[in-house]
Amino acid sequence: MTEEQKLAFLDKMVRNGVNIGQLIMDNHGTMEISNNMGGSGEERKPKVTEEHIARALMALNGKGKPIDSQRAWLGACCLLGWKYGFPRNLKDCCQQLEGLVDMGEVEFECKYDSIRMYGSWKFVKEKYDDWEDYTPRDDERAMFEKSLSVAQSLEKEILKQAELEV
Numbered sequence: 001m002t003e004e005q006k007l008a009f010l011d012k013m014v015r016n017g018v019n020i021g022q023l024i025m026d027n028h029g030t031m032e033i034s035n036n037m038g039g040s041g042e043e044r045k046p047k048v049t050e051e052h053i054a055r056a057l058m059a060l061n062g063k064g065k066p067i068d069s070q071r072a073w074l075g076a077c078c079l080l081g082w083k084y085g086f087p088r089n090l091k092d093c094c095q096q097l098e099g100l101v102d103m104g105e106v107e108f109e110c111k112y113d114s115i116r117m118y119g120s121w122k123f124v125k126e127k128y129d130d131w132e133d134y135t136p137r138d139d140e141r142a143m144f145e146k147s148l149s150v151a152q153s154l155e156k157e158i159l160k161q162a163e164l165e166v
Helices: 003-015 050-059 073-083 090-100 112-118 128-133 141-164
Strands: 023-025 031-033
Touching: 050 090, 050 141, 073 090, 073 112, 073 128, 073 141, 090 112, 128 141
Parallel strands: none
Antiparallel strands: 023 031
């Protein structure tokens, strides 16, 4: 393979979404695509399904767990809306969760009436990825901290559930 062919191949791969760090070139000019992301050796994240999300929500629901009240579902809805394609509208999110999780099998059900009052709060409209640096208003602080804790726990548990199947 000539240098020009290598560059053309590399250009084509990058345009098709392959990160340069995923390409490996040996001394003979042969290229292959690595199964690792970047050059760090870190494996790709597993694909998250609704089943993984449902199992994660069930695992985190109950006394002494992150979702320890009906209001604690706010953090779950915010995370799921910003990172996992769920509706960001709280009512729609709760309806989707009712179809995903058997609410009869959890200690604390997701009920829109329990979280609807928070829909207009500033942190609920803030991107989840910005929550780490977000400074809540005094009247939001307790609910924000609870929602952040629930969202962080849920994100870890979703990834754990997805990795169990890899």
